[in-house]
Amino acid sequence: MDTFYVVPEQIHNNLVKSAYRHRGFSETEAAYGAKFSAYATTHGIRTHNALKAIHLDDLFGSKVGGCVPNATIEERPSRFPSAKVWNANLKLGQATAYEAIETCIKLADTYGVGTVSVDNAFHYLWGGGYVLEAATRGYIAYTNCTAALAEVVPFKGKFPTLGTNPHSWGFPTQDAVGFPIVIDWATSVVAMGRVQQLLREGQPLPENAAVDANGKPTTDPSKAVALIPFGAHKGYGLSLINEIVGGFIGGSLPTIRNRAKVSGEKHSCCFYFQVIHPEALGSGLFAKGRSQIQNVKAVIEDVLGHGNESCMLPGQPEAAFAQRTRKNGGLLFTEKEIEAFNEYATECGQQKWDAHSFKVAL
Amino acid sequence: MDTFYVVPEQIHNNLVKSAYRHRGFSETEAAYGAKFSAYATTHGIRTHNALKAIHLDDLFGSKVGGCVPNATIEERPSRFPSAKVWNANLKLGQATAYEAIETCIKLADTYGVGTVSVDNAFHYLWGGGYVLEAATRGYIAYTNCTAALAEVVPFKGKFPTLGTNPHSWGFPTQDAVGFPIVIDWATSVVAMGRVQQLLREGQPLPENAAVDANGKPTTDPSKAVALIPFGAHKGYGLSLINEIVGGFIGGSLPTIRNRAKVSGEKHSCCFYFQVIHPEALGSGLFAKGRSQIQNVKAVIEDVLGHGNESCMLPGQPEAAFAQRTRKNGGLLFTEKEIEAFNEYATECGQQKWDAHSFKVAL
Numbered sequence: 001m002d003t004f005y006v007v008p009e010q011i012h013n014n015l016v017k018s019a020y021r022h023r024g025f026s027e028t029e030a031a032y033g034a035k036f037s038a039y040a041t042t043h044g045i046r047t048h049n050a051l052k053a054i055h056l057d058d059l060f061g062s063k064v065g066g067c068v069p070n071a072t073i074e075e076r077p078s079r080f081p082s083a084k085v086w087n088a089n090l091k092l093g094q095a096t097a098y099e100a101i102e103t104c105i106k107l108a109d110t111y112g113v114g115t116v117s118v119d120n121a122f123h124y125l126w127g128g129g130y131v132l133e134a135a136t137r138g139y140i141a142y143t144n145c146t147a148a149l150a151e152v153v154p155f156k157g158k159f160p161t162l163g164t165n166p167h168s169w170g171f172p173t174q175d176a177v178g179f180p181i182v183i184d185w186a187t188s189v190v191a192m193g194r195v196q197q198l199l200r201e202g203q204p205l206p207e208n209a210a211v212d213a214n215g216k217p218t219t220d221p222s223k224a225v226a227l228i229p230f231g232a233h234k235g236y237g238l239s240l241i242n243e244i245v246g247g248f249i250g251g252s253l254p255t256i257r258n259r260a261k262v263s264g265e266k267h268s269c270c271f272y273f274q275v276i277h278p279e280a281l282g283s284g285l286f287a288k289g290r291s292q293i294q295n296v297k298a299v300i301e302d303v304l305g306h307g308n309e310s311c312m313l314p315g316q317p318e319a320a321f322a323q324r325t326r327k328n329g330g331l332l333f334t335e336k337e338i339e340a341f342n343e344y345a346t347e348c349g350q351q352k353w354d355a356h357s358f359k360v361a362l
Numbered sequence: 363m364d365t366f367y368v369v370p371e372q373i374h375n376n377l378v379k380s381a382y383r384h385r386g387f388s389e390t391e392a393a394y395g396a397k398f399s400a401y402a403t404t405h406g407i408r409t410h411n412a413l414k415a416i417h418l419d420d421l422f423g424s425k426v427g428g429c430v431p432n433a434t435i436e437e438r439p440s441r442f443p444s445a446k447v448w449n450a451n452l453k454l455g456q457a458t459a460y461e462a463i464e465t466c467i468k469l470a471d472t473y474g475v476g477t478v479s480v481d482n483a484f485h486y487l488w489g490g491g492y493v494l495e496a497a498t499r500g501y502i503a504y505t506n507c508t509a510a511l512a513e514v515v516p517f518k519g520k521f522p523t524l525g526t527n528p529h530s531w532g533f534p535t536q537d538a539v540g541f542p543i544v545i546d547w548a549t550s551v552v553a554m555g556r557v558q559q560l561l562r563e564g565q566p567l568p569e570n571a572a573v574d575a576n577g578k579p580t581t582d583p584s585k586a587v588a589l590i591p592f593g594a595h596k597g598y599g600l601s602l603i604n605e606i607v608g609g610f611i612g613g614s615l616p617t618i619r620n621r622a623k624v625s626g627e628k629h630s631c632c633f634y635f636q637v638i639h640p641e642a643l644g645s646g647l648f649a650k651g652r653s654q655i656q657n658v659k660a661v662i663e664d665v666l667g668h669g670n671e672s673c674m675l676p677g678q679p680e681a682a683f684a685q686r687t688r689k690n691g692g693l694l695f696t697e698k699e700i701e702a703f704n705e706y707a708t709e710c711g712q713q714k715w716d717a718h719s720f721k722v723a724l
Contacts, residue, residue, distance in 0.1 A: 076645050080474025082444045083642035112442025113477050115638070119645035140610070157670035169599075171606050181606060183599035215669065231593035237531075237545035237676045240665065244533050244543060247661035248502070248654060250645035255664050266649045276477070280445035283438050283481035283612035287628045292610060299609035302617050303602065307577065308519035314599045 004332035004361035007353065009038050012331050015341060015350055016050045022348035023062045024069035025092060032095040039133070040126050041331045044321030047193065048126035051340050053094070056123050060148055060258045066267065067092060067122035073099065076119075082111040085249070086118045090268060093124035097143075097271060101130045104275035105139055112280030118271040119250035123148050128184030130273070131170030132315070135180035140276040141170045146246035146269045148258045152188045152227045155236035158215020160226035161255050162239040164188045170315075172278060176297035179319030187239035188227035195221050208232075246270035328361045366694035366723035369715065371400050374693050377703060377712055378412045384710035385424045386431035387454060394457040401495070402488050403693045406683030409555065410488035413702050415456070418485050422510055422620045428629065429454060429484040435461065438481075444473040447611070448480045452630060455486035459505075459633060463492045466637035467501055474642030480633035481612035485510050490546030492635070493532030494677070497542035502638040503532045508608035508631045510620045514550050514589045517598035520577020522588035523617050524601040526550045532677075534640060538659035541681030549601035550589035557583050570594075608632035690723045 013034040020030035037050035061067035071091035078085050084103055088096045100116040107114020124130070127143045134141035147163020154162060168184040189209035198205055199221035208217050210224035218224055229235030243254050251257075252266035261267065278292065286295040304311055325332055333341070335355045342352040375396040382392035399412035423429035433453035440447050446465055450458045462478040469476020486492070489505045496503035509525020516524060530546040551571035560567055561583035570579050572586035580586055591597030605616050613619075614628035623629065640654060648657040666673055687694055695703070697717045704714040 080642040083474025085645050112445025115475050117643045154670050154673040157673045159668035161665040185596050230596050234547050234592050247658035248640050248643045250647045252649045253664040264650045278610050280442040281479045281610045283447050285481050285612045287614045288626045296609035302615040303523040306521035308516050311516040311519045
């Protein structure tokens with residue numbers, strides 16, 4: 001088990017905001033960036049915390065023109081009242097995504113369902129976070145996006161042309177099971193970060209998780225050059241949906257997205273968001289006089305009954321981590337993570353953190 | 363390779379309509395039933411053709427009160443213009459689903475996106491067919507439904523509480539790749555029918571496809587009592603979505619749906635349909651002056667380029683089978699299938715088919 005130190009959220013948010021401000025982002029953008037990183041860390045999403053966010057900005061973002069501080073979102077003309085289309089003009093992904101979810105919620109309040117499609121977007125980090133936010137506020141939400149990097153081969157393919165990007169669904173089940181159910185996972189068997197970790201540790205990959213340069217499945221992490229979709233053609237189909245939706249929105253070729261600059265092509269991501277008002281689904285004809293949420297509770301209890309009581313629900317580990325975070329009264333980081341934050345503190349002239357000055361987390 | 367005989371669609375439709383009329387369904391319902399069966403057969407969907415449709419009606423439908431001939435769909439009150447909610451009153455699933463897709467298309471034309479949620483529904487057979495229909499007409503469509511029978515265990519579970527029901531997505535890609543891309547597969551590794559087939563053939567199951575009575579994974583088809591979701595927790599999450607959406611609509615406990623009659627509980631299925639107008643997604647900011655569909659074509663060509671040229675697209679086998687059907691000028695059935703049709707012909711006093719009076723299919 002990792003030892004975590006309790007970093008007060010305010011201290012974390014101040015540093016993250018400084019890092020974004022140092023890169024030229026506006027006060028509002030920096031605040032969105034900090035808020036979302038705190039949200040991810042609260043829920044134990046260590047792969048998509050502030051360190052990843054700022055690293056992404058370094059690699060693909062404001063330093064190389066992939067993300068543009070102070071960009072203004074432009075609403076594109078549309079004759080469809082329930083569906084908005086935005087040109088994000090490469091604005092910070094978290095700022096764009098928070099505003100898109102907010103707009104979808106307003107559309108869902110009026111029309112029952114609302115969508116926001118975003119072209120010229122920059123990485124929004126953790127799709128699960130936005131649908132979790134909407135679900136916490138009582139809505140059914142969904143998002144997908146196109147990948148910054150193509151790392152996944154099509155089913156039976158040899159060259160990576162698809163992303164690991166998830167589809168993320170959030171359901172307002174907190175009054176049924178105590179937390180929103182969030183379904184959110186990569187379309188590959190494992191992430192590329194996991195391949196690198198197993199390479200460092202001298203461990204084999206799972207079967208059918210990666211291919212070598214000839215497109216042959218390999219369990220040798222040193223030979224793995226691309227990932228295989230989970231569930232064979234099934235994960236491939238899901239992975240493809242992101243690119244097809246992105247193609248309809250305005251995204252360009254997946255293989256060049258954040259790689260080679262190709263004249264006349266676009267290198268940005270697309271986002272798709274959708275929110276449904278739960279009352280827009282309900283027939284009102286629930287058995288045994290149940291309310292809608294009591295009915296959902298009865299269904300889930302049936303799914304996890306009959307000997308399945310020890311099964312988990314998607315979103316449950318994140319909810320448990322959030323409870324641990326709340327109990328500790330701050331965000332939980334390891335010593336190594338705190339060291340990594342200190343590089344950014346130095347860069348933007350902020351005070352470094354001393355892990356041992358923070359409480360050890362329960 | 364199976365030998366197929368070419369049954370003129372009119373002959374097929376007349377028999378299927380007679381079978382439905384014989385069971386008390388209206389002329390319109392019987393026509394929908396015949397049309398959808400012909401559509402499934404055209405696309406090579408042999409697991410969900412007319413034989414399955416009528417078998418389902420026998421098992422769970424009009425003979426036992428699960429499906430009610432001549433039922434009227436009631437629109438439930440809703441304050442949300444883009445989202446309709448219907449009480450299908452156990453109307454024939456194909457008739458309900460065709461009307462729901464039609465309504466979604468009208469909503470999408472007006473609002474950009476439209477949904478129809480259906481409570482008290484009866485099995486619609488092949489979700490892929492409805493989204494394919496909408497995609498063929500130029501729309502992006504999606505459907506899911508709850509299962510007639512719970513056959514799948516939750517991830518790490520032992521008792522089947524979830525269906526194998528797919529999520530079905532259809533995309534109007536015919537002008538990009540020659541056919542609509544349709545993503546539509548069961549949430550289990552294999553279908554229960556496949557378990558039974560392997561049992562008959564004395565063959566083992568794939569790894570992690572089924573559990574025995576103690577919830578232990580087994581490759582012995584004689585010990586398999588329930589199915590495992592594909593992709594471990596990932597397929598489980600997808601499977602769960604059907605039940606959660608159904609729970610919000612008005613569906614009751616999955617384990618009793620078509621099994622034990624429980625007083626005060628509901629035993630019907632739920633459907634969810636969604637159609638998006640592709641123009642409601644598009645930013646108009648396509649690279650290199652491409653139109654929206656040219657952009658989608660460029661994206662798909664990139665996915666299937668770079669050495670991936672032999673990979674298939676979801677929907678491609680169905681499109682190829684439809685081409686073969688058209689070339690033969692009729693629906694393709696095996697001799698065994700024709701024999702099975704003859705049981706229904708006898709039942710409703712229609713002329714039997716003689717396989718050898720039909721052309722052998724190319």
